[in-house]
Amino acid sequence: MEVKELHAPGHRACPGCGCAIAVKIILRETGPNTIIVSPTGCLETFTSPIRSSSWEVPWIHSLFENAPAIATGVLAGLNSQGNPNGTKVVAIGGDGGTYDIGMGSLSGMFERKDDILYICYDNEAYMNTGIQGSSATPLGAGTTTTPVTGDSFGKMVEKKDMVAIALAHGVPYVATASIANLADLKKKVRKGMDNPGPAFILMLTPCNVGWGYEPEETVELARKAVETGLFPIVEFENGNMVSALKIRPVPVEEYLKPQKRYQHLFKNDKFEDVLKAIRKKAEDNIKKFGLA
């Protein structure tokens, strides 16, 4: 049962990194006949300090904003040589690289219908540069640019809906996945790779440094995000929902309370409306996708 992982140890991710778990599992499914593209971010930084790499598959990084365009170029290069081994191209990028700065490039990749699987590991902020808020940072979460002080309660607006954005582009395979459900994650990576044309997978990957919790709780928090309804596990083929993971909903507090980025919501009654809005978000997801 010994597995030789295609994501090697000795990488420099913080202890308990959710993204590192995700990448190891993704590579188990892609196998070695894959070229990975990453934008700038923690994943790029901890896997590739100068003169080193923890990738056991070909991997390329160029800039923060252009991973999907680089992936398109890699695929075009393979195709121009007839791609005799049927090598697949997979991009793996953070939320900043996906929801914000790489959005235009990703939109182009979707529009061109390039046969690329794009996976976003969402840790809900720009972690590599010190926890700045991104458009994936959820309502009420404190970051260095969505501060908690006085009447400020962290992020003032909801996170962007990346699944809806991918679906609006007519992406034929769109799914969410969790590092607390690895069989499902692997199944979706396989489907995303086999699907002709673009595919998009969104994964929530907790970050103990940015969210403020003990490293050992990473998988447990990923699980709670799903069980509360805050991170629904859903799957769409050609625009139609083909699966949604059923849950027995637990209170959102079980997910929020262990995290420092939400502590203020429990210390001060004046933030009750924010908590209410988070509870409503979970309820809305449960209704929208028929989770319970």
Place this chain on the structure above:
Amino acid sequence: MMDLLLGGVCKAGESKKLETGKWRSFRPVVDRNKCIKCGKCADYCPDSCMEIKEDGAEVNLYYCKGCLICIRECPVKAITKEVEEK
């Protein structure tokens, strides 16, 4: 250290030279009598350093950063933590 090639190309898996085990303050210890070889610890280990051998899970202490996720996720509580003495 290898020389940097044009385009910043380097060898695959070169990271394996780095002893990230030095970062650890707690050490996971597997009780092989309790281990049912389910592989969950190896699945969830962010540092690809838990292996399932014939007689149970084995930590590669050269790389283990001591995050203790394996302890948390082991379904039969076969892993415990010890303070790392350096």
